[in-house]
Amino acid sequence: MSVQQLPPCPALPCARPPRCLTHAALPADRTSVCEVPVGDGALPLSQADVVQTGEHVTVLGWGAQMRVLKDAVDAVAASDGISCELIDLQTLLPWDTATVEASVRKTGRLLISHEAPVTGGFGAEIAARITDKCFLHLEAPVKRVCGYDTPFPLAHEQHYVPSALRCAEAIKDMLDF
Numbered sequence: 001m002s003v004q005q006l007p008p009c010p011a012l013p014c015a016r017p018p019r020c021l022t023h024a025a026l027p028a029d030r031t032s033v034c035e036v037p038v039g040d041g042a043l044p045l046s047q048a049d050v051v052q053t054g055e056h057v058t059v060l061g062w063g064a065q066m067r068v069l070k071d072a073v074d075a076v077a078a079s080d081g082i083s084c085e086l087i088d089l090q091t092l093l094p095w096d097t098a099t100v101e102a103s104v105r106k107t108g109r110l111l112i113s114h115e116a117p118v119t120g121g122f123g124a125e126i127a128a129r130i131t132d133k134c135f136l137h138l139e140a141p142v143k144r145v146c147g148y149d150t151p152f153p154l155a156h157e158q159h160y161v162p163s164a165l166r167c168a169e170a171i172k173d174m175l176d177f
Helices: 065-080 097-107 122-137 154-160 164-175
Strands: 002-005 019-022 049-052 057-061 084-088 110-117 143-147
Touching: 049 065, 057 065, 057 097, 057 164, 065 084, 065 110, 065 164, 084 097, 097 110, 097 122, 110 122, 110 164, 122 143, 143 164
Parallel strands: 057 084, 057 110, 110 143
Antiparallel strands: 002 019, 049 084
């Protein structure tokens, strides 16, 4: 994570300049292109974004992992015809339990992916909550594709962070359960 001091913005209702936590890889990547909202661009807390609707598996992530998940979802759709519902959580506390629960009730499966280690990662909280609330709707155990539970040197980060291939394989495995 890197911390950036943002300049004062008249659109933000606060006296102190905001600080923004960003993923270390995101500021260097200038290839992202997206629509910029006209007017107030503030996102409400606790509202997930359903990036893509689907029928077979709910795929959940946030931050930089969303690009990886989009590639994985597109790959399994092209190769195996698997329809995934892709959800960007956007905020972790509070997180949008209603959207995730509704999607899992529809698909019967949930894959969570993030860059933190499996043990102690926020995906464990999501898995516990969804298992508690949607147990009778699950057709397969909740699956997490995360970083490994071991220290990794930064030079080998590309092997540590979940890849599109690891996520695509996990999606296929869930349908074979």
